[in-house]
Amino acid sequence: MAIEGAAARPAVSASVGRSARRDLLALLNRWGWVKVLLFLVPACLLLTFYLVIPIAMLIVMSFYRSTLFGVVPDFSWNNYLHFWRNPMFPNLLLRSIRLAVTVTAISLLVSYPFAYFLARGTRRFRTTLLILVMVPFWTSYLIRTMSWLPILGIKGVVNYSLMTLQIVSNPVEVFLFNQFSVVLTLIHIYLPYMVVPIYLSLDRLDGRLLEAASDLGANPLRTFWHVTLPLSLPGVVGGIVMVFIAAFGAYVTPKLLGGSSGIMFGNVLADQYSGTFNWPFGAVLALIMIAVVLGLLVVASRFTRLDAVFGARA
């Protein structure tokens, strides 16, 4: 096909550039895997340094010995034994798991109806309501944790109100620096982590399925139990995983609000790197924390395809 009209003669360098481009594209078309590789290298490289090697170092460090003069490279199971021999540590682990489970359970109970309200209860203002849920999500958990101090303390809002209303005559100390304050605060700051996945899976639910169930004789309660709940399960599992991991791995909240009875696993872990400087033992604790989390993931994957929950496609 002849090109009509007068086109300016391209400069030699431009045509060389164009044919280089042509060759490159032809090459990438022929060997598709080259393109995939090129695109994935930066991410894989980064994650090697962010994830793979660091965790490997944790494993290596967990076998080193900690002496008075510093850390000595070695291969010894001492640190692991130290964990088991001193009942304080396994107890702390169990307590932290228990706290995290409590946070997750209450969070689920509180969040599900709320997510349902967002997904199926409103039509107008939905964008505004969603934004209002997201704003805390986008605010640092440090700030949200610290925002409970003025409320729960002996000079805090709660006590102030109780005394003003003359329900008590002296400030009550029970609200702060214990497990209660830790659980309450953790529920508060990680609420969006539970609400959002459940909301997303409820939002995706086709209303016509509910109509079909109703058409076939199911009252609202049974429709919920047989249709809505099972179909929202991926979101529920996703929320449970996210909240548990966040709560179990908590450091800031227990440190700020937990006092001495509200200490969690993360605090002791962090201490090994500031106060005690027992890096090998700290590595053991870190690995145990990761193991618990991975264990939860394995259990959760029995219930739903986790890749889909985290947003990746099939």
Add this chain to the structure above:
Amino acid sequence: MDSSSDFDLEFRNVTKLFGDVRAVDEATFQVRRGEFLSLLGPSGCGKTTSLRMIAGFERPTSGEIFLDGRPVGATPPYRRNVNTVFQHYALFPHKTVLDNVAFGLRMKRRPPAQIAERVDRMLALVELPGVGRRFPHQLSGGQQQRVALARALINEPTVLLLDEPLGALDLKVRRRMQQELKRIHREVGVTFVYVTHDQEEALTMSDRIAVMNHGRIEQLDTPAGVYERPATRFVAGFIGLTNLLRGVVEGRNDRDVVVRLASGARLRAETADGRAPGAEVDVAIRPEKIQMTAVRPAAADNCLEGQVGSFVYQGAATEYQIALADGQAVRVIVQNIGETWRAAVIPVGTRVYLCWSRGAALILSDVGPRRDPAEDDEPAPERVAWR
């Protein structure tokens, strides 16, 4: 060996495998310059895959495709002189109609003045003057479809590919667009390859139809050929309605074959097919070609006796379900010619005679498709050159 350049498009033994699935199976055909060819078949028959191989989005697993006499090989889509009208138009939502239509010419770096003039001419051709500044989402479905057509045609492709372009439109709009497409095809003279699953559409628009099934081309013929002389049972069943009466070949001479049905009735059909006596075949007769009478006619090539089982009023015609003596059912379509339908309808239970001439029926067996009649000498269709 190169292909003759009388043919704008040629497939030679093209096969496409997706894993184990044969999406296209040894497809071989030629398309003449300026022809309107339809690829017709049910979903999964390979028509869209074939189209995509012409456009360059898929490569044949084996076999070769020739464009304008030259093999396309591994040429990417942007360097083939082929353009596609996509099923859902694929108009660029972030560009105006003008930018959409001009896109191909801009890629070829044509001078802006020439582009502007051609765009105006194209929009006039598709009867959408003056929408240049609008965005696709501001247009109706029919208008978007025309823009997609203009965007493809403006590049003067060797072959224009259309992938079920009218599927998303309402019936009335679709009928109108079918006429439009035919008009544009005649005016422009470009070869059209049109994919559809709607046999009515294919019959009304095409110069030739390739009926495909499971990746194979079962028949490639003119619309009349495909309708009147289907080559296989699939084609007979896919295009329009057909009655298939199973029987055994009893005897034959030069022109006729006598088939004996299970009930003992004998039917005569005209055929050149070389079925030997004893072979099991189907006699295919279209419902509208059967004469249904209450009285047995004196002279008739073929007649079967039956009883009216049920009927369905269809407006312009009535479809009767007739039960034969041996239990087979035959569909007959009768035009509602009379002044009142009620008076003319034949009641259930009436004994009737179904008759048709030798040439109206067809013998079908389950062997492969007929030869491509394009190899016979036929004049190229008249058209007005646009170039």
Add this chain to the structure above:
Amino acid sequence: MTDGRARSFLRIYGAAVYVFLYTPIVMLIVLSFNDSNSITLPWGGFTWRWYRALADNQSVFVSLKNSLTLGLMTAVISTVIGGLAAFAFRSRFRGQVAVMRMLLLPFVIPGLTIGVALLLLFHALGVRPGLLTTTLVAHVGFTLPYVFVLISTRLHRFDESLEEAAMDLGADEITTFWQVTFPLIRPGIVGSALFAFTLSFDEFIRTLFTIGNDNTLPIQIWSTLGSMVSPELNAMATLIVAASFALVIAGELLRGRER
């Protein structure tokens, strides 16, 4: 559920949850104007003095600058790396499930353990902790899965026939990307970058272990909490909440434009 009573119950319940979510934050904002030396009640009168003190506080400005710089760099690098990875996943390739699992793994590893592990890594490599070196690695690694998921989802919704149409009309792969693909996914990409910025800005635990002597805003808040607790903290927190609010609105506007 069209039952009227159920609807009202849900509405009241929803309102209650919002109250629970926002009471602490609202308290924080209110108390930042409290003319009293305690971060909590009693109320001593309205004052701007804590905000004035903030404006005079040099170290806060340094921390803010650090957080902004770090956030910006993290957003850009993370979006590019994550975006490339998302594009890689448009084709099928061997081992893609394993690679995706690795990309999503940082979601579930607790930040504390990553922080500790990174500390070990940099110590072993002899790299001194610094804002734009070690902390940047931590932040980019942290935000990568978020960006990857966001862009992947956007790409998944993208109509590929638009790209085929462009190629059909003569645009090669690179031209198609710039003329068709990128303009249409740009709001999504910018939104992802914005989210990555926010994540980095608020990030604390990994930063704690990888930053040396520098401060980001969260780090400074933390050290202030440890030493002297004053309503100046409330003022700082209020400003950060306001900024988050603005960012969320910006993000929503971007998503709205895309529709």
